[in-house]
Amino acid sequence: MEQQPVLIKIDKRIGYITLNRPEKRNALNEEMVDSIKVALNMFEKDESVKVIILRAEGKAFCAGADLAYLQQLQQNSYEDNLADSRSLKDLFQKIYTYPKIIIAQVQGHALAGGCGLASACDFSFAVPEAKFGYTEVRIGFIPAIVLVLLLRKLGEGKAKQLLLSGETITAAEAREMGLINWIVEESNLSATVEAFAQNLITQNSGEAMALTKEMIGRVQDRDLEDALEYAASMNAKARGSEDCQKGIAAFLNKQPIQW
The missing domain is CATH 3.90.226.10 (2-enoyl-CoA Hydratase; Chain A, domain 1)
Known part of the structure; x- marks a missing residue:
């Protein structure tokens, strides 16, 4: 073989x-x-x-x-x-x-x-x-x-x-x-x-790690204003994600997060 x-x-x-x-x-x-x-x-x-x-x-x-x-x-x-x-x-x-x-x-x-x-x-x-x-x-x-x-x-x-x-x-x-x-x-x-x-x-959101990794790759070649605007848009995108909603709800309810 x-x-x-x-x-x-x-x-x-x-x-x-x-x-x-x-x-x-x-x-x-x-x-x-x-x-x-x-x-x-x-x-x-x-x-x-x-x-x-x-x-x-x-x-x-x-x-x-x-x-x-x-x-x-x-x-x-x-x-x-x-x-x-x-x-x-x-x-x-x-x-x-x-x-x-x-x-x-x-x-x-x-x-x-x-x-x-x-x-x-x-x-x-x-x-x-x-x-x-x-x-x-x-x-x-x-x-x-x-x-x-x-x-x-x-x-x-x-x-x-x-x-x-x-x-x-x-x-x-x-x-x-x-x-x-x-x-x-x-x-x-x-x-x-x-x-x-x-x-x-077990401790981190896969979606959050993916978005963070994406930003690290994309933000470095932008000028300051463009980079911050891009960061703001990604911040807004993350807030509406399923993982963020799940994580915040679990934290406020003092429940363990199952990723």
């Missing part, structure tokens, strides 16, 4: 996406990118899924683009390469704008596009031994797509440090820079990530 590039499952309202090319250090190729997008599309439509955990099999989280695949693409036309690049762009954009929370569970090194994959997620947990870096410039390639998101996440100074140097950094350095959120020992990683996900599921 042919090995699936991505494994998916649903458990306790969590949708799990597991990168499953451990022998290739979970390097990204066309099939894996498409499989992740298919899984995200499925979980987006499934109302029983509230949070996504992105994780991986093997020692590495993701080594970035499959270099053998990239070498093969060099024989393609510009148009063919543009189509392939847009497919990867669509994946990163989907993660960044996804209406449900996505947590990266990084059990090993996350490099180049793999580092980008983790940093596009809303939250990230990593083991102390994990290394991070955007190493594309060291092989004559560029971190083009993740660059757009990394400038938003870290700011120009830190993004330049990582993208132009091509250096790898430790999990501790990645946390200090704001690239990842938490460092957890491998023995506790899965349980810690699941507990964090369950906390989001």
Whole structure:
């Protein structure tokens, strides 16, 4: 039976996406990118899924683009390469704008596009031994797509440090820079990530998290007046939502909220 590039499952309202090319250090190729997008599309439509955990099999989280695949693409036309690049762009954009929370569970090194994959997620947990870096410039390639998101996440100074140097950094350095959120020992990683996900599921409104995430993505490029007007419109939209009505009613009646 042919090995699936991505494994998916649903458990306790969590949708799990597991990168499953451990022998290739979970390097990204066309099939894996498409499989992740298919899984995200499925979980987006499934109302029983509230949070996504992105994780991986093997020692590495993701080594970035499959270099053998990239070498093969060099024989393609510009148009063919543009189509392939847009497919990867669509994946990163989907993660960044996804209406449900996505947590990266990084059990090993996350490099180049793999580092980008983790940093596009809303939250990230990593083991102390994990290394991070955007190493594309060291092989004559560029971190083009993740660059757009990394400038938003870290700011120009830190993004330049990582993208132009091509250096790898430790999990501790990645946390200090704001690239990842938490460092957890491998023995506790899965349980810690699941507990964090369950906390989001049980204590927060999914609709409210989705609207907040949407605003974070859209507000940054607006001028002050436009941003505040947009915020006011979203405030008004949230007030009329079913979740807001349910939450306020439960709070005033001193009842627990069942999300």
